[in-house]
Amino acid sequence: MTTTAEDRLHEYRRTLRAWLAGHVPENPTGDVEEAKAFQAALHDAGYSGITWPAGSGGQGLGPAEQQIFAEEAAAFEMPVRPFLIGMGMCGPTIVDLGTDEQKRRYLPPLLRGEEIWCQLFSEPGAGSDVAGLQCRAVADGDGWVLTGAKVWTSNAQWADYGAILARTDPDRPKHGGITMFVVDMRAPGLTVRPLVDMTGGAPFNEVYLDGVRVGPDDVLGQVNAGWAAAVTMLGHERVTISGLRQKRSSGLTFEALADLGRRHGTDPVARDRLADLYAHQRVLELFNARMRQETVAGAAPGSRGSVGKLAGAMLLRRAVDTAGHLAGANMVAWEDGDTGAASLELGTNSTPASNIAGGTNEIQRGIIGDRILGLPREPQVDRGVAFRDLTVGTQTSAAETSSEQTPKGGS
Amino acid sequence: MTTTAEDRLHEYRRTLRAWLAGHVPENPTGDVEEAKAFQAALHDAGYSGITWPAGSGGQGLGPAEQQIFAEEAAAFEMPVRPFLIGMGMCGPTIVDLGTDEQKRRYLPPLLRGEEIWCQLFSEPGAGSDVAGLQCRAVADGDGWVLTGAKVWTSNAQWADYGAILARTDPDRPKHGGITMFVVDMRAPGLTVRPLVDMTGGAPFNEVYLDGVRVGPDDVLGQVNAGWAAAVTMLGHERVTISGLRQKRSSGLTFEALADLGRRHGTDPVARDRLADLYAHQRVLELFNARMRQETVAGAAPGSRGSVGKLAGAMLLRRAVDTAGHLAGANMVAWEDGDTGAASLELGTNSTPASNIAGGTNEIQRGIIGDRILGLPREPQVDRGVAFRDLTVGTQTSAAETSSEQTPKGGS
C-alpha cells in the first residue's frame, strides 16, 4: 500500500501536535530571549519557514502544511511575537526580491531565531497613504543617507535589521521615487523611542533617522522600485495576519462577556445584546474558516481578507458596547487586581487600534469596493504629480520635511 | 396704555386660532376643489401670503406672525396640500425675481386659490445633481422650444403652471446654461403621467415635454441665470418644509408604536427599543423647537435645516426597526381593514422616500460637512466643463438626450 497525501498530512499534523505540546512554554514570559530560544527550537524541529524554498533555508512545503501549522498553533500561546514580522514579512520579501548575497546573509540567522527584524513603513505624515512617505534617502557616494521619522514600529527596540522605505527621487510621482533598504537598527544616527499608546502601554516605537548611511548592497529590489517591494511585503502581511492567529486572552470575546454576565447578573436586554454579539463573533469565525477552506482548495483569498479585518474591528466595537450593558458602572471603576475588569479596560482601550492599524476601516471598505466589487475609483488628485509638489500629512509648507515635524501618526 | 408688540401678536394668535377652529374642515377629503375653496377662505381672512409684501398681494407681516401661523396650524390637518408648492416656493420666487407683469398675472390667482403651481426641476438623469438636467430649451424665434422629461413632480396632474428649469446653453458649464421658465401645464406637447411609487400609490408624476413653446415673457429671472433662480426657490422650500409641518397620522411615531405594543404585548427588549425610539423622536422635536426659537430670535437657520431632515429620515428607519420588534409576524401579514397594520406598512414603505426625496441623506451630510463644518469640498470634476462634454445620469453616449431615455429617477 502506498502512502497517500492525506496520510502524509495526517502524520505531519500528529507529529507537529506532539512537538508543540512538548515545546511551547506553558506560561510564556513574552521576553525576547525566550522568543529567540523558541524560534531556534522551531528551526531545529523543521518548523521554521515551512513554505520557504529549501534553497533559502526553508522547508519547501506547501500551503496545506502551513495551514495545519496555523490550525495546531492556534491552541497555543506561542512566544514568537518578535519574529512575526521577520518570518512573516521581511523574510518572504527577501526570498522574493533579495540578491543571493542578501539571502545568504539574512535568511539563516532569521530562521534560526538569531536576528530580529522590523518594518519601517509608516510615518507621521504617511498613515493610510503609505506612499506619501517623506523619509529622504539622499545619494552620497555609492550609497545613500537616510533622514526622517518612522512610527508605529513594532520590534524596533530589539530588532537587528529593518526593512525601510525611503524617498530616493522626489521629482518623480509619489509611488515612483521610493526605494526599500535594509537598515542596521544599530547604525549611527538611528534612534528608537517607545511610543505610549492610549492603553498606556508602549508596544510600538518611533524611529528617528538622522543621517543614517546605507550602501548599494542594502537595496532590497531595485532603486525607485520600492513601492513594488512594499506591495510584495504587504501581500505577505495579509497572509501572516490571517494565517497565524493565536490564542489570545481578551476581555471582549463573547465567552469573557458571558462570564461577566454570570458574575454581575444579566437582564433580558443584556442577554439580547450578548446573543447578538455571539452571532456576530460566530459568523466571523465561520467566514475565516471558510476562507481557509477555500485557500486550501486553491482559491487565493485576495482582497477578501479585508472583510475579516473590517468585521473583526467592528465586532470589537460591538463588544465594547455589549460590555457596558453587562458591566455598567463596574466598567467605570473596579478594584485593583480585578483582572477581568482590567482586561475589559484593555480591550476597550485597544479597540481603536483594531479599527486603525494595518489599514483603517475606511481603507478596508475602499479595498472591498475597488478591488472586489470593481467600483470606480475616486478622482486621484496626486497621481502623476512630482512628489515635491504635493502636500502630505499636516505639513504647512512644501519645503517642510518629516524630520522637522512632530510625530503625527497615520489616518 | 399703548399696545405692545407682544399684545398685538397675542391678539393675532387668538384671532387666528378662532378662525382656524371655525374654518378648517373636520374630515378633509383631500381633493383639489376643497383645497381651492380653503385657500380662497384663507385669502379672504387675510392669512394668504402672510410675509409677502403688500404690493404683491400679501399681508406684509413678519416672521413672528408666520411662526404663529405655523404653530397654530400644526394642530390641524389643513387641506392646503395642492398649494404648498405655489405658496411656499413658486410664489415667493416670483415675488423675488418676477417682472411686474409676472407678479400681476400670477400672484393674485395663486393667493386666492384659483391657480395651482408645480415645480419641474428633477429629471431621470438629474436627482441629487439637479444642475445636471438635460431638458433642452432650444431658441426659436423670440421664444424657446422645450424637450425633455421631468420626474417626481407633485401636483402636476392638477397644476395650471409650472416653474421649469431647462438648458438654454449646453456649451456653458452645467450651472451656467440653465434658465427658469413659467410653463403652462396645459400647453401642447406636455404630457403628465402618474408615477407609481413603491407604496403602490402615485402622489408624483412624470412630465414629458415634446416641443413645448415658451415665450420671452415666461423667463423667470434672467436667461442662463436659472441656477440662481433655483437656489432662490430651494431656499424657500427649506423654510416651507420646516415651517409648515402639519399634523399627519403615521404608523411610525412613538405614540402609534406604543399603542401597537399595548395591543400585541411588549417584552423588555421591545420596551428598550421603544424607549430609545422615544428619546430619538423627542430630541428631534426639541431640536426643531430650538431652531424655531432661534429663528424667531433672529438667527437664520441656514443649513442647519439639513440636520432636521437627516435626523427625521434616520428616525423613521429606527421606527421601522422598532416596529418589527413589537409586531413580529403581525407586520408581515394582517387582516384586511386593520388600519393600524396598514399604516405601519405605509410608513415602512414610504420611509425610503424620507431618506431620498428633497436631498438624500448623503446630500444632507455633505451640506452639513461643507457648509456648517467648513470641511474641504471633494474634487469637483465637472466644474468648468461645457455641459455637452459631460456624462450625466445613466446615459451611455454624449449625444443622448433625456427625451430618449427611460425615466431613471434621482440618486
Added chain:
Amino acid sequence: MDLVLTSEQQELRAAVRDLLTDHADSARVRTAMDSDTGHDAELWRRLGTDLGVLGLAVPEELGGAGAGHVERSVLAAELGRALVPSPFLASAVFVLDTLLALPAQPARDELAAALASGERIAALAVAEDGAGVFDPGPSATRATRSGDGWRIEGRKSPVLSGEVADVLVVHAVTDDGPALFLVEAGASGLTRARLASIDPTRRLARIDLAGTPATRLDGDAAAALSAAGDRGAVALAAEQTAGIERAMELTVEYAKIRVQFGRPIGSYQAVKHGCADMYAAWEQSESAVRYAAWAADHDPGALPLAAAVAGVYVGPRYFEVATGMVQYHGGIGYTWEHDAHLFYKRAKSDELLLGTPGAQRARLAGLLNI
C-alpha cells in the same frame, strides 16, 4: 465541517439558476405575484417534476432526491435570489421538515412523497394571533375525537401559502396534549381568507376551522416543530443570503453607471463604503448558511445553535442591505417599476416570519445558556 460547495452542488445551483433565468425573470415574478394563486404553477411543475428538486432533503424511500440540506439551501438561495413567489418555503420546507421529524406512518409518508414531487402543496397552520410560523403560543385551537377521526375548532394566522395549499398541517391541543393534524383543503367547516401582506411576493392566509374533520399524525408535535424550525431557519437564511447577494450585485451594477456631479456614484465613498458593508454582510451570511446547512446534514447536535446564529445574523442584514439598495438607487429605487422595493419588502417579511428579532435572539441566548 465543509463550508465550500462541491462541484455537484455548484452544478445544481447552475441548473436552478438557468431554469429561473428562463422562467422567473422580473416580468414573470410580477405576473405570478399578481395572479390569483400568487405563484406560477408551471414553474412549480418544472421544479417538482422536470428538475425534481422539491424533495432534495427527502430520503429516496419517501420519494425524495436523498440529497440533503446543503443542496436544499442551494435551491432556497436561487429561489430567494430571483424573489420567486412560490409555496416552496411553506410546502417543501416547513411542512416537509415537520413531517420528516415525525415517525414513519402512512399518512405522513404519502404526503411527503406528494410534496417532494410538487404534486400537492401543503401549508403549516401552527401560528395564532400573528406569532412566528412555528410558534403555536398558548394555542386556543382544540381537537376532539369524532368517531374514527378528529374534528378541529380554532383559528390560525398567519399561515404561509395557506390559501393555495391542498392540505394543511394543523397544530391543535387535544385532551392528551398538543398534536399535529392533516386537514384537506376541501374539508367541511374550513375557511381561508387572504391576509394583506407587506410582501407582494408572499401569500399568507387566515384559516378558520369550525368542526373541521382532520387526521391526527402520530408523534411529538413540539419536538417535530422544533426540529423543523431549525431546518426552516436554515432554508430561510439561505434565501435571505441570496437576496443580500442579488441586492448587492444590482446596487453595484447601478453605482457603476449612474453618474452624478460628473462621476459614477459608486466612486463616492458614501456609496462605495455602503456597498462594501453589503459585501461584508454577504460573505458572513454565506458562511453562516454554509455551516448551518452542513450541520443539518452532518452534525444535527450542532444544528440548533448554528440555525439560531444564522437566523439572528442574517435577517437584519438582509433588510439593511435592501434598505441600502433602495437608497443608492435614489428615486428610481423608490418606484414600483424597479425591483428594489421587492427586495426591501421580502427582506422585511423574511426578517419577521419566524418571530421578532428579539425572540430569535432570546432563543439563541437560551441555547448559549446565558
Added chain:
Amino acid sequence: MDLVLTSEQQELRAAVRDLLTDHADSARVRTAMDSDTGHDAELWRRLGTDLGVLGLAVPEELGGAGAGHVERSVLAAELGRALVPSPFLASAVFVLDTLLALPAQPARDELAAALASGERIAALAVAEDGAGVFDPGPSATRATRSGDGWRIEGRKSPVLSGEVADVLVVHAVTDDGPALFLVEAGASGLTRARLASIDPTRRLARIDLAGTPATRLDGDAAAALSAAGDRGAVALAAEQTAGIERAMELTVEYAKIRVQFGRPIGSYQAVKHGCADMYAAWEQSESAVRYAAWAADHDPGALPLAAAVAGVYVGPRYFEVATGMVQYHGGIGYTWEHDAHLFYKRAKSDELLLGTPGAQRARLAGLLNI
C-alpha cells in the same frame, strides 16, 4: 420653554471658558489627573471663590448664587468640554442636589453652604457592588443608633470623588427604613481605597464603614435621591454634550489639515459624513440638555422625563462621537500624547456612571408607561 441661552447665560459661559482656557488646558488637565488628589485645588478655589459658580443652583439663603440649573448646565458643559478632572459632579451636583431635596435642617444647610463655596468637598456614597451612582440597590449597609448618633457598617462602591471628599453622604438602612447620613472624612472605622478606573480624569473609590459614626439627615432618602438623580442626569448630559461638541471641533479641525492621497481627509465622504453625524448628534444633544435644564428650573413635573430622555440619548452619542474622534485622527489619535483618548474614556465613564444604557432606557420606559 426656553431652548436658547440668554445673553447673561452666554456671558457666564464665556467667563468660565476664559478661566478654563487659562487654567485647564491639556497640560494642566494632565498634571491634575496624575496628581495625588486627582484634581487641581487651585482651580477648585477659583471656581468656588473667584468665580463663585459652584453653587449656581443653590438658593442665595443657603450661600448659593440663586441662579438655576440652566446656569449650572452651562458650567457643567464648560468643565466637560475641557475634560477638567474635579470633584464638581460629585460635590456640587450629586451631593448638593441631594441635600437640596431634603428638608431644611442645620446639618444640611451648613454643608450646602460649604459645598457651594467650594470650601468643602463631598461625595455621594450610595452605590454598592458597582451599581449606578444613585442606585442603592438591595443595600447591605446598615445604620444603628449609638447614643445620640448613629454608627454605620457596610461598603460603598463606586463612590465618585470618594477619596478626596471631606465629607460623605452615605445611604444606609435603619430599622425604620433607608436614610442618608453625613460621615466626616476623619471618622473612625472609615477606610477609603482608590479604585482603578477606565477614565484617567475621574477618581472613584471604595468606602468601607466599620462602626463609623454618622449624623442622620432628616427626610425621605429615596425621594431625595430620585430628585437629585434627575438633576444629576441633566448636569451629566450637559457635560457629555459639551464633550461631543469639543471632540467634533477638534476632529473637524484635524480633518481640514491632515492630507492623505493628495487632499485633506475631511474632503473624503467617509470622514465628512462621519463629522456630519457628529454635528447632528451634537445639535440634538444640545436641544435635549437645553430643555431638561429649563424643565429643572421651570417645570419640575416635566423634569423626570426630560432628564431620562437626555440621559438615554446623549450618553451613547458621546461615546460614538469620541470613537469617531479617535478613528478620524488615525494613529495620532491612538497615542497617549493626543487628547482623543481622554474624550473616549470620559465618554465611556459618563455613559455608564448612572447605570447601564439598558437600565436608563428601562427607567424611561417606566416613565412612558410602556
